[in-house]
Amino acid sequence: MSTTVRWTSADLLAFADDGKRREIIDGELYVSSQPHWFHQVLCNRFGGQLDDWSVESGLGMTASAPGLLFAEDQDVAPDVVWASHTRLAAILRNGKLHAAPELVIEVLSPGSKNISRDRMAKLGLYSRRGVDEYWIADWPQHLVEVYRQRGGQLALVATLGPGDTLTSPLLPGFSLPLNRLFAGIPLGSPEGEE
DSSP, rough: OOOOOOOHHHHTTOOOOOOOOEEEEEOOOOOOOOHHHHHHHHHHHHHHHHHHHHHHSSSSEEEEEEEEEEEEEEEEOOSSSEEEEEHHHHHHHEEEOOOOOEEEEEEESSSSSHIIHHHIHHHHHHHHHHHEEEEEEETTEEEEEEEEETTTTEEEEEOOOOEEEETTTTTTOOEHHHHHHTTTTOOOTTTTTT
């Protein structure tokens, strides 16, 4: 009889600090290496734009790679999140989020395992846990997919590309032209990666 290992948050504490990101979704361990330069540039741009809007509007806060602990076997670190002050007061404990923020952003990293994690495993997790809106940014293709809650599930409502502007009913007055978001980032797969 074979048994499947079911990873928990406690297991994450046993790993050496080796610069790798470890996340647990449905008890499965996902390990990824340090992200590509342009991945991080895009995270910074999303975070900066959302933070500027949040300070001006006074409606919430933005954080990059926060701990998001839904359960012992559901422990992830999204690239960027935004939460209203009201929701943040209810879900922030001991420096980690323990329930869904309104908005989660993941920037795809090259590689089929990384893409599958963000497009399938995390989409399912965020959908089940009540994230209101989920953006997936594909920096090599200069696209942003926007998912919103529809009937208790996150559903794709738009795929935006060059020339489009990203807005959201969650963020009144927020506007991010994709040409600005992807400025200086080359189109196409990074050298040496699939």
